[in-house]
Each structure stands twice: as C-alpha cells, then as structure tokens.
Amino acid sequence: MGTYFKNIWEGIWTVLVGMKITWSHLFTPAVTIQYPDVKLKLPERARNRLYVNMDDCIGCDQCAMACPVDCITIETLKSTPDVDLGLTSVGTKKRLYVPRFDIDIAKCCYCGLCVPPCPTECIKMTDVYEFSEYERNNLIYRYATMTPAEIDAAKTKLAAYEKEQAEKKAAAPPKPAAPAPARVPVGAKPAGVPAAKPVSSPAPAPVDPPENPENKS
Amino acid sequence: MKEFLIDILQNEILVYVLMAAVPLVWIIPFALFAVWWERKISAHMQDRLGPMRTGGWHGWAQTIADILKLIQKEDIIPAAADRKLFNLAPYVVFVGSFAAYAAIPFSAAYVGSEINIGLFYILAVSSFVVVGLLMAGWASNNKWSLFGAMRAAAQIVSYEIPVALSLLAVVMIVGTFDLQEINRAQSGYFWNWFVFQKFPLLFVAATIYFVASLAEVNRTPFDIPEAESELVAGYHTEYGGMKFALLFLAEYANMFAVSAIAATVFFGGWNSPFGDFMSGPVWGLFWFISKGMAFIFVHMWLRWTLPRLRVDQLMYVGWKVLIPFSFVIVLGVGFWVMLAR
Numbered sequence: 001m002g003t004y005f006k007n008i009w010e011g012i013w014t015v016l017v018g019m020k021i022t023w024s025h026l027f028t029p030a031v032t033i034q035y036p037d038v039k040l041k042l043p044e045r046a047r048n049r050l051y052v053n054m055d056d057c058i059g060c061d062q063c064a065m066a067c068p069v070d071c072i073t074i075e076t077l078k079s080t081p082d083v084d085l086g087l088t089s090v091g092t093k094k095r096l097y098v099p100r101f102d103i104d105i106a107k108c109c110y111c112g113l114c115v116p117p118c119p120t121e122c123i124k125m126t127d128v129y130e131f132s133e134y135e136r137n138n139l140i141y142r143y144a145t146m147t148p149a150e151i152d153a154a155k156t157k158l159a160a161y162e163k164e165q166a167e168k169k170a171a172a173p174p175k176p177a178a179p180a181p182a183r184v185p186v187g188a189k190p191a192g193v194p195a196a197k198p199v200s201s202p203a204p205a206p207v208d209p210p211e212n213p214e215n216k217s
Numbered sequence: 218m219k220e221f222l223i224d225i226l227q228n229e230i231l232v233y234v235l236m237a238a239v240p241l242v243w244i245i246p247f248a249l250f251a252v253w254w255e256r257k258i259s260a261h262m263q264d265r266l267g268p269m270r271t272g273g274w275h276g277w278a279q280t281i282a283d284i285l286k287l288i289q290k291e292d293i294i295p296a297a298a299d300r301k302l303f304n305l306a307p308y309v310v311f312v313g314s315f316a317a318y319a320a321i322p323f324s325a326a327y328v329g330s331e332i333n334i335g336l337f338y339i340l341a342v343s344s345f346v347v348v349g350l351l352m353a354g355w356a357s358n359n360k361w362s363l364f365g366a367m368r369a370a371a372q373i374v375s376y377e378i379p380v381a382l383s384l385l386a387v388v389m390i391v392g393t394f395d396l397q398e399i400n401r402a403q404s405g406y407f408w409n410w411f412v413f414q415k416f417p418l419l420f421v422a423a424t425i426y427f428v429a430s431l432a433e434v435n436r437t438p439f440d441i442p443e444a445e446s447e448l449v450a451g452y453h454t455e456y457g458g459m460k461f462a463l464l465f466l467a468e469y470a471n472m473f474a475v476s477a478i479a480a481t482v483f484f485g486g487w488n489s490p491f492g493d494f495m496s497g498p499v500w501g502l503f504w505f506i507s508k509g510m511a512f513i514f515v516h517m518w519l520r521w522t523l524p525r526l527r528v529d530q531l532m533y534v535g536w537k538v539l540i541p542f543s544f545v546i547v548l549g550v551g552f553w554v555m556l557a558r
Contacts, residue, residue, distance in 0.1 A: 008538055018522040022262045032266040 047110045047125040050103050052143040056088040056122030059096035063114035063123050071107035072114060075100035077154050080161040088120040099144055099151040105131070106139040236329055240318035248469035249280040255517050262521040290458035295358065298455060302356030307456065307463040310349030314470040316342040321477050322396045323505055324487050326498035335396040336388065339478060340381055343433070346471065347373045350442070350452050353464070357455035365451025368528065369435060369442035375535040376432040376439075382543035383426040386419060386550040387411050387482050400486035407490035412483040415553055422546045423483040425539050427512070430475035432535065434468065436516050438523035439531060446525075476512030477505070484508050 033040060042048070059076035077097040079085055085094035112125055133139050146154070222232040253268070257275065260267030272278025294303055319342075320335035322328040332338060347370050354366020388394060390411070391402045403410050412423045432439035443451035453464045480486060485508075487501030495504075526534065 004537075015519075015523065019518060022518060022522040025264055026258070026261050028261075028264050030261065030266045031264050034266070034269060 042127045042129075046127050047112045049105065049126050049128040049131055050108060050114070050141070051124055051126045051128075052101060052103070053122040053124075054098065054101065054143050054145045056090070056120040057098050057101065057143075058088060058092055058094050058120055059098040059101075060119060062117040062119065066113045066117045068111060068113060069107045069109050071104045073100065073102040073104075074098065077151070078158055079154070080157055083157075088122070090120050092120055097146060097151075097154050099146045099154070101143040103141045103143065104139065105141055106136060236327075237319070239323070239327065240315065240321070240329060243323075244315070244318070244466065244470045244473070247473055248466045249284060251469050251472070251513060252283070252465075253277065253280045254513075255520075258514070258517045259521045262518075284462060287458055287462040292459065293457050295455050297358040299356040299358065302352050303455070304460075306349050306353035306356055307460045307467070308349075309352055310346055311463050311467040311470070313343060313345030313349055314467045314474060316345065317474045318470070320396060321474065322400055322481060322486060324498045324501035325397075325400070327502070328397060331397055332395070333398075334394045336384060336394040336399070336478075336482070338394075339396075339474070340377070340384070343471070343474065344373070344377060346467070349467075353456070354452040357452070359455050361448040361450075362452050362454045365442045365444070365448045365454070368444075368448075369452060371528075372435070372439060372442060372531060372535075373433055375532065376429045376539070379425050379429040379535065379539035379543045380433060382540070382547050383422040383429065384478070384482055386422045386543075386546050389547070389550055389554055390414070390419075396481055396486070399482055400488060403485040404488050406492050407485065410483065410485040410488075410490075415550060418546050418549045418553070419483065421542065422550075423479070425543050425546070426483065427479055427515075429535075429539055430479060431516065431519065432531070434471040434475055434516075436472065437520040438526050440520075440525055441528055441531060444525060472513055472516055473509055476509045476516070479512050480505060480508035 059074060061074050061076070064070070064072040064074050075098070077099050079095060079097055085097070087093055110125070114123055115125060131139075219232060219236060222235060223229060226232055226235075253276070256279070257267045268276030268279035270276055271282050294300055317339045319329040320332060320338050322331075322335075328335075350369045350373075351366045354362040354364075354369070357363070387399065391399050393399070399411075407413070411419050413420070435442045442448075443453075448454070453461055456464055485504075487505040489496040489500060489504055
C-alpha cells in the first residue's frame, strides 16, 4: 500500500518536473536557422562547387587523372608554333588549346583531389552550394572558352601544319636522322650508314622509336 | 438568444438551424487554429520554430493551406476495405463529437439546447465516437487500424468511468445535470469555482477528470490508439483527403469539448473570475473560450512533455488509480453534502 501511494505521488511529481522543463524550453530561443533567408558562414576551405579559371589552364589533364569518379573530361589540341597562347598567371607558357573542359558536377564527390595536382592552381573548390537544376545535363559544366568556329580553325590549322611538317620531313629525311645517332647509342651504327635511305626502308626500323617523340611534337 | 432570434426572424426552424450552426462555425476555425498552435507549441518546446513561411507572420496560414490541400486530394478507398463502413466512419466520429456541443454552454445567453440533463447527455453522446473509431478501424481491413480501434475502444470504455464519477461529485453538490445551473452555482469570484470548493476533494476530482479526459480524446500520454511508432497512425491509417480531415477535425473538436466541460464544471464556465468585472453574455463567451483554450494548451503541453504509456500501464492508471480515487471522492463529497445540509 505504501508503494502504491508513493508511485502515485512520484508519477504526479515527475510529470510536474517534466512540465517545468518543457515550459522553460517554450521560452528558449529556437536554434533553427531559417535557411534560405539566413545562411551560415561556411568554414574556410569548404569544398563545394568546382570552378576552373580557363585563363590559367594549360590542359595538362592532371586533375582529370586525379579524379576518383572521372567527372572531369579534358580534350586538348596542339597549337602551331606561330601561335602565342600567352602565359598563365604563374608564368607557365600555354602550349595547348583546351577545346573541351567538362566537369560533371552531378558525379563530383567533392573530395578535392583535383585541386593539389594542378600546376597553375586554376581548378579550385568554391563555397557555392546552391546549384540544383531541373535537367541533369545542366549539371555538366562546360568551362572551355573556345567557340566551335575557333576549334575548327585551330584544327584545320594544325592539320595543315602537320601535313606541311610531314612533307618537309619526307623531302629532307637526313635532317632529322642526323642527330639521331648521337642521341641513341644503340643502333647508331646501322642508322648512320644508310642515311640516304628514306624512312620506309626496313633497316632503320630500330632507330625509329627514339625519333618518334621529335616527329610528333 | 433563441427567443431573441425567434423575435427577429419569425421562423422557428431557421432559428434552430442557426443555433445548431454556431458550434460548427466555432469548431472549424478552432481546429485550424489549434493545429497551427500545436505545431508552434511543439516546435518552441523543442527549441525549433515550426511553420514560419506560409502567410507571412509565423506561418499563420499553414493549416489553411493544409486543409485546402486535403480538400483537393484524391479519395482513396482500399480495395479490401468495407466500403460502406469505411465511408460512414468519419461522419459517425464527427457527429459524435459535434453532438456533444449541443449542450455546451458557450455563454449565459447561448447554449445549443438548454436541457436539464446536459452533462448526462454529453457523457452519453460522446461515447458515440467510439463506435465511429471502431467502425473506421474495422472497415479499413488493416491490422494497424484494427489494433488502434480496439485500443481506442478499450481505453475510452475504461476512462469513461472516472470521467463520469468525477463529474458526479459536482453534480451531487449542485443537484442537477443542467450545465447552465452548474455555471450559475459558481458565479461570483474565482474562489466560488468548484475546483476550489470542498478542498481538496473537488480539486482532486478536477485532476482526475482532466487526466481521464485526456485519455478519452486519445491524447499523449494516452495516445496508444494512434501510437505513430507502433501502429503507423492507428485507426485512421487508411484514410486520406477529406475523410482524414474529418477525423482530425473530430479529434480537435473532442479536445475542445472535454476542455469545455472541465471549464464549465470545475472552473466556472462563462463566469468572470472577478465577480461583476468583465461579466455579461459577450464577456462570458470570452471567458468560456479562454478557459477552454487554457486546457487545450495544457493538453498540448503534456503532449510534448510525456512519453506514451504502455497498454498495461494505461489500464493500471485507469482501473487501479483513477477509479478508486474517484470513488473515494464521490463518497467524501456525498458525506460532506449530507452532513453540511
């Protein structure tokens, strides 16, 4: 009987204690942040939307290689020697056109791994986090600044230049072959003797690989 | 009010329709307001803000937007449900809670029907709600709904006894079931209210009534018929759109009905707490509604304070605590009234 009344008394008393607590919270200022109206300041170095400063991009593809989810797609186009693409803000000479630099931000996992490899610090994570879209394709950000016409012009120019170079090479084969023996010790002997022979001959075949980088660039 | 309306309208039927429409005109804005109020109170008790955007000032139009949405919603009836009962149940529930308003004295000048068994009528007709709840739970053909309905029935049947007994204590003092008479017996200053009479017997009776009425309207901590965490939503799991709105409306109407009875029987009804100061039919309406709303606030306050009782605990509180205590009070008040005569 004693515990019965004690339980009732404790029941009433604890209800009153609870009511006192909730009453005091009724007048405690709310902790809610009314998001679209009030926005919290993001911490320094918060990782949100990626931004690429195309003026500084040298098309090195390092960020695309670092990306764990492959959300960056870069295409580059060689420039001809007569074109000056300018310098980046850190003084690197730009040698490549970048006709395509796409970031599929829907795939991005905001890891920030693409930022440190960039030699010119042109890719970075900003504090912009409101970029929802109604179309999924709108989330593919195209940072390339070249217009299709410019790309076409660059392509035809490059093709013409390469053709010219190939013709030049075909016309004057000894020229590229001459320094080859000096740089390539192996196979120098066979290369040096039949120097007059054009590239098509099977003999200088071992010499070809070291020559290749020079031909291509 | 009735005589006055008959005088100016010269049409008795029209007057009766008007008189019956008054509580309805009160219930709907009240429910809209109370839902918003509850959301704000719950939010602030949890250090949140609650609805803030709809309508501008503190989201006051949120529930209006909600009800407009509910009206537009598709009316879905589950394939396995008993269509007739399923459709009928919300109306039965609402009629049950609306019928109680017929005898509730809103003011000295207005009571839907001034009958000398007003309190008795309210107790009887509010049990009608259980039929509707059982109907809803059974017709839904859903185990959660049925569980909820069974629990609601068990709970309401158990708690009707302490409700009736605690009200009986007051009825013994006044000697009538007429709610207007009970109001008039408490006129004067607030110490004439029955809650402060025959101290402490009627104070305990008022507490018992309040706790039991909380259980009767299925509010936390006695909300096991709805028990979101166990039964999805209890008996109204399968309801949507306007029918759900009607069940919800009935729930809030019930809340106000039990609060109004508590205010009338124990807290002086439409009487001003300060004698003749601010008294009269219109002030009476003001006092009555403020007292009712104060109880509604306590309902909400308790809801956001206490956890839900288990079924066995619910039965313990009902049968082993409230009923013996209310018997003791009925006995005590009976002796007091007899000996003091």
